[in-house]
Amino acid sequence: MSRSYNEEIGFIEKIDSVRYKIKKGFVPNMNVDGLIYVNDSIKDLVFEELEQYSTRGSAGGFLPAVKQIANVASLPGIVGHSLGMPDIHSGYGFSIGNVAAFDTEDPMSVVSPGGVGFDINCGVRLLRTNLTEKDINPIKEQLCQSLFDHIPVGVGSKGVIPMNAKSLDAALELGIDWSLGEGYAWVEDKEHCEEYGRMLNADPTKVSDRAKKRGLPQLGTLGAGNHYLEVQVVDEIFNKTAASKMGIDQVGQVCVMIHSGSRGMGHQVATDSLTLMEKAMARDHIHLNDKQLACSRINSQEGQDYLSGMAAAANFAWVNRQSMTFLARQAFAKAFNSAPDDLDMHVIYDVSHNIAKFEEHMVDGRPKKLLVHRKGATRAFPPHHPLIPVDYQFTGQPVLIGGTMGTCSYVLTGTELGMKETFGSTCHGAGRSISRNKSRNNLSYEGVLDSLQSKGISIRIASPKLIMEEAPESYKDVVQVIETCHKAGISQKTVKLRPIAVIKG
């Protein structure tokens, strides 16, 4: 029998100004509690969704994000909490902004493609330059056009880097090492990528021919949706020491942010695995609250195959972002008539916000090997963690948070508290607040463009409908998302960036 909103809200307990606990019983079979991070400014968006569900039922085929967080808490082998970051919103099975860790020592533990997302290893990369806004302004439009010409965007786009089946297999296996070997990467780029730009358990034979066929022409393309390449300028520096370690030393300094993933390849890997896992669940007696949570035991054939295929798709995503880095460097070099290294176009960091990885964390006072799913959540390891680059050992891992088309982006750093509370994770972006349909109906094309123009933002976009769908009004206020994480202490503000040129699908 369905519960009223008041009955539902009775299971949600406010712990402090940014933490809410979802208690066991909110949905059946919860193994752990849920924990969500929202402050007063954005909590209404989360709870309104639940209220609508209580009165009118689910909309758009997805359950409300808090229900999804609780459903994940009912999966076998989960430890700690099922965590919701401040930018949570409904997604396929798992909400976007959900972190869930599964104990690898527990034979019942599962891996779920829904916990990673369809765009495997969707992530953000930030390049710095030694240019300032003054240097860019006179040629901003030409630069924006040049970037648009170098990096194809949109659904069905094809890249300018020639690939064949053999080189694709190598890229899937080697990740950024393939780019290094071919000369699309600088050696320092690898050092500043999560996982050093390569997942070692990748196995291209676990990627279907269909997925490969989809990925082959797409290398070096941005894709559509919320993916973008932005030329940004440093707007505010919160932590001078950490910023200078990243090579950011002044307000007005120009950076380039690339947000993209594994394109059709990752989508196909996820789809293929979901089909296989749905069949295997009956065999393995896995019962779920929501069939979108389709999963397999980590050690089952289906689970292992998915992890190997997912790793290969993740490698493809790194190669993709690296290829776009190569092309962006070329565009800048042509625009400023100098070599990219003279422009100091180094990678500050590259994060992944849709991935599942084996990591060691403390659980009940003991170190445990966990399979941590981060879907729309970013790894944020603290200072001195062995898996972060030497340059950031004293600052903590840089965390790159992309805003929306007209709003700010942030660089955060990981903290010890985050390591203890959220398996070293934090938010990933602004997070949608209204559906794409609603955005198209409520916003006007001219209105959004005028607003961007008044902010001095140049834009090149392949699909006009994206102007409304990706307008800042369609998203949560990124500032409040960041403030929540900062206040909760799961990551710390370091640098704020604002866009001056955007290219999008």
Place this chain on the structure above:
Amino acid sequence: MSALLLKKLNVLRYSHSVAISLQDRDTFISIVSYLLENYLDNVHSAKELLSSSTDSNWEISLKKFFNENGFIDIQDASSIQDRERCLHFLADQAIKASYKKNSEQIHETKYKCLQTMKFKGFEFDKEELSQYIIKLAKLFNVKIIDDKTKLDNIMAMIIRIAKRKMDEVDFIKEKEKEKETKSDTNNNNNSNNNVTTTAQPTITSTYKDNSKNEIVNNNIFPLGFDFQDDKMNTAATILRLLYVSDLRELQTKINQVLATVQSYTADPQTNFKLGVVGR
């Protein structure tokens, strides 16, 4: 011979039945030969020096060997000071060479060694030791099994529990600090009321260090923990800085190797005719 040199030779497994005297020329030659033969045989002209060990002008060959390899300057190979300096230097080189050769194995077995070393000195069949272990087990609420062969397991459990208890020290310290603050407030209130009280001694007092040593800035190089002792914090920070600088050097060397390989393999290509913008 200094104790440090003796230690180094022991580490290098140089066996000697009687005390080593560097006054004895033959002993000196034999140690040098041992080091060259066993650890430094790849060094330039080491074989020549080894073959001349019976020559009367061996000291001249030794000096030449040091000069040719750019080692330290040996003025007088018959003086005890220079002999000791020479052996210190060669022993250091030998240790480095040995580590380099076996580094992989050393790292692999380090953890296992540490585990076995923990109980190396224990003889679990001694009655007295058994009693102490049982007492400790009771103290830590570990279930006692009468079988004596299991005592090493009980000991391992006690160590694990003790380690975990150590982690709680921070929490205890915090609690004590709170108490201290409260008692200070009480003291202030009490003194206002002209009532004399004695503050309780707290655990924090044992962690306090009033040294005026220079503190390495914790804001710039955060440790992630606090010993509540300036000296310890500074030492830990320095160790961290050294570790990070070693790590940087290692990463730079890796990058250099990658760049060298890349110069042979790289051939990046673009074909703008292939590019298609989607919708």
